[in-house]
Amino acid sequence: MNKQFFDIQKTAHLSRLSLSTEEQTRMSEEISRFAEFADILSELEIGGTCTEGAYSCGTRGDVPCVNRTELTDLTDGERIYGEYIRVPLTVEEE
Amino acid sequence: MKSESVISLLKKLSDKEISSVELTQSCIGEINTRNSEINAFISVTAESALINAAEADRKRMSGEPIGALNGIPFAVKDNICTVGIRTTCASRMLEHFIPPYSATAVSRLTSAGAIIIGKTNMDEFAMGSASDTSFFGAVKNPLNTAYTAGGSSGGSAAALAANTCAFALGSDTGGSVRQPASFCGLVGMKPTYGTVSRYGLIAFSPSLEQICPITKNVADNALLLELMHGRDNMDESTLDRSDSLIPEDSVVKGIKIGLPIKLLDTVDADISSAVLGAAECLRAAGAELYECEFPDTDAALAAYYVISSAEASSNLSRFDGVRYGYTASGAESVDGLFTKSRTEAFGDEVKKRIILGSFCLSHGAREMYYEKALAAKIKLRRDCEELLKKYDAVLLPIAPSAAYPLERKSADTLEHWRNDALCVIASLTGLPELAVPFGKTAGGMPTGVGFMGRAFEEKLLYKLGLAIEEGGVKYD
Numbered sequence: 001m002n003k004q005f006f007d008i009q010k011t012a013h014l015s016r017l018s019l020s021t022e023e024q025t026r027m028s029e030e031i032s033r034f035a036e037f038a039d040i041l042s043e044l045e046i047g048g049t050c051t052e053g054a055y056s057c058g059t060r061g062d063v064p065c066v067n068r069t070e071l072t073d074l075t076d077g078e079r080i081y082g083e084y085i086r087v088p089l090t091v092e093e094e
Numbered sequence: 095m096k097s098e099s100v101i102s103l104l105k106k107l108s109d110k111e112i113s114s115v116e117l118t119q120s121c122i123g124e125i126n127t128r129n130s131e132i133n134a135f136i137s138v139t140a141e142s143a144l145i146n147a148a149e150a151d152r153k154r155m156s157g158e159p160i161g162a163l164n165g166i167p168f169a170v171k172d173n174i175c176t177v178g179i180r181t182t183c184a185s186r187m188l189e190h191f192i193p194p195y196s197a198t199a200v201s202r203l204t205s206a207g208a209i210i211i212g213k214t215n216m217d218e219f220a221m222g223s224a225s226d227t228s229f230f231g232a233v234k235n236p237l238n239t240a241y242t243a244g245g246s247s248g249g250s251a252a253a254l255a256a257n258t259c260a261f262a263l264g265s266d267t268g269g270s271v272r273q274p275a276s277f278c279g280l281v282g283m284k285p286t287y288g289t290v291s292r293y294g295l296i297a298f299s300p301s302l303e304q305i306c307p308i309t310k311n312v313a314d315n316a317l318l319l320e321l322m323h324g325r326d327n328m329d330e331s332t333l334d335r336s337d338s339l340i341p342e343d344s345v346v347k348g349i350k351i352g353l354p355i356k357l358l359d360t361v362d363a364d365i366s367s368a369v370l371g372a373a374e375c376l377r378a379a380g381a382e383l384y385e386c387e388f389p390d391t392d393a394a395l396a397a398y399y400v401i402s403s404a405e406a407s408s409n410l411s412r413f414d415g416v417r418y419g420y421t422a423s424g425a426e427s428v429d430g431l432f433t434k435s436r437t438e439a440f441g442d443e444v445k446k447r448i449i450l451g452s453f454c455l456s457h458g459a460r461e462m463y464y465e466k467a468l469a470a471k472i473k474l475r476r477d478c479e480e481l482l483k484k485y486d487a488v489l490l491p492i493a494p495s496a497a498y499p500l501e502r503k504s505a506d507t508l509e510h511w512r513n514d515a516l517c518v519i520a521s522l523t524g525l526p527e528l529a530v531p532f533g534k535t536a537g538g539m540p541t542g543v544g545f546m547g548r549a550f551e552e553k554l555l556y557k558l559g560l561a562i563e564e565g566g567v568k569y570d
Contacts, residue, residue, distance in 0.1 A: 006453055006459070008449070011449050011452050011453045011456065012449055014452050014456070015407060015436075015445075015448045015449050015452045016411070016414070016432045016433045016436050017433065017436055017437050017440070017445055017448065017449065018433050018434070018437045019437075019445070023442075023445075027445070027446055027449060030446060030507040030508070031446070031449060031450050031453065033507070033508050034399065034450065034507065034508055034511070035453075035463070037392075037395075037396055037508055038396040038399070038400055038463055038467075040392055040393050040396050041393060041396050041397060041400070041463065041466040041467055041469075041470050042462065042466060044390075044393050044466070044469075044470055044473065
């Protein structure tokens with residue numbers, strides 16, 4: 001896990017939650033452990049990045065995809081991914 | 095009515111051996127006897143249930159047209175909206191919330207004559223797998239109250255196993271019906287995504303969850319799914335399926351079943367024995383069993399928790415102390431009101447998942463986790479499609495163990511979440527999976543097995559379930 005991304009105080013603030021120091025420590029440890037486990041996703045062979053450069057679907061080129069056809073399915077402009085899912089609101093850091 | 099199936103009760107009602115009022119009174123009696131011990135119900139609707147039962151009896155006696163479930167009492171998980179009946183999601187946030195409408199799945203069942211007897215306990219907002227994160231206290235397994243009933247639909251499974259209803263509704267996001275059904279010796283089906291309307295299901299992770307029936311046997315389950323499923327204009331993800339889900343027979347001769355044998359190294363011996371026993375039972379009935387590989391469960395688990403937490407952080411943002419639910423007092427600003435209300439009303443597990451989800455969607459982490467999880471989901475779907483080109487279904491464990499003592503729950507979050515690893519693949523891929531009881535542990539608790547199949551092939555899974563039900567060791 002790239003720990004520079006994870007700031008429990010900032011994330012709790014963005015989530016509209018207030019945590020005690022003890023809760024912050026505990027949740028930070030638990031989420032960091034999970035994030036380290038979830039790094040397995042980076043190691044999966046799920047295709048490379050799109051090398052076409054055109055990104056006709058509007059998706060950024062660094063989105064991992066199975067192949068170009070799949071990338072076309074990731075219609076970022078519509079913010080619809082795949083068949084079912086509407087992407088939740090992105091919480092952007094201020 | 096102890097241990098009676100829905101189909102058996104319908105026959106007795108039809109033959110006038112019992113009345114719906116007697117049946118409902120029997121359920122209420124069991125609730126009064128058992129609920130203080132097992133904590134399966136958050137709300138009991140005894141008065142309205144008896145009124146509806148009397149009306150069901152009147153209709154039957156007068157010869158008026160009646161629905162397929164006329165007079166059958168059932169329990170509903172407390173994250174499924176029921177008009178006029180408190181629906182809490184087992185959270186302080188919605189402790190006093192009374193929905194103005196019912197979920198489509200509930201309406202279809204009540205339109206068929208079924209009677210709501212109460213709302214069942216669960217993990218808060220369905221986040222958990224032991225039904226112990228509830229604001230209303232933990233659910234206990236009626237087969238042994240020192241043990242968990244599983245979760246998050248543990249209250250529904252416990253209510254049915256304690257004979258307080260004829261069937262129950264749960265919701266399944268990452269195994270929340272299949273695992274508690276298995277822990278309580280019951281049948282649970284997570285159908286193909288889009289089979290049952292999610293309208294009225296309070297959202298946790300809408301791309302994954304489905305409302306599902308929990309029943310005492312396979313035939314009941316097929317009947318209830320048949321009555322609940324189908325297109326609903328209130329949920330655009332629902333499918334217009336004209337096929338019947340009820341199997342004509344339990345003939346499994348020639349059906350090709352994959353058995354991911356390496357998975358059995360990751361589960362308790364009792365569970366491994368149950369899966370191998372079910373395989374033997376199916377082989378004896380003429381099915382063809384083949385050893386097969388199975389997709390990476392660790393990657394699936396990671397993808398599941400990233401996606402479900404991301405969706406939860408977005409969906410639960412509506413609970414702000416203003417529009418819905420609990421409102422904190424003493425806040426000094428609007429922003430402070432949001433934070434104070436959410437902090438006071440959400441439990442620990444919910445807060446953890448909201449924060450994890452917010453993190454996974456934040457700048458920088460989104461690309462590392464959320465988008466990779468979506469890509470992993472696509473890869474899993476393709477892997478499963480390839481697997482199910484070779485086999486008609488896959489036989490696998492539902493959980494690494496049978497129900498475990500409540501105090502043995504791991505304090506380590508990741509270790510506890512690992513209990514979901516075997517169920518999340520069917521969730522992420524949208525494929526149907528049926529949990530069926532098969533055998534017992536050395537300690538006498540029920541063990542269960544799962545069948546994962548191709549999209550829209552619930553009928554075939556029910557057929558396999560019937561076959562092992564007939565050849566298996568029933569849990570009484």
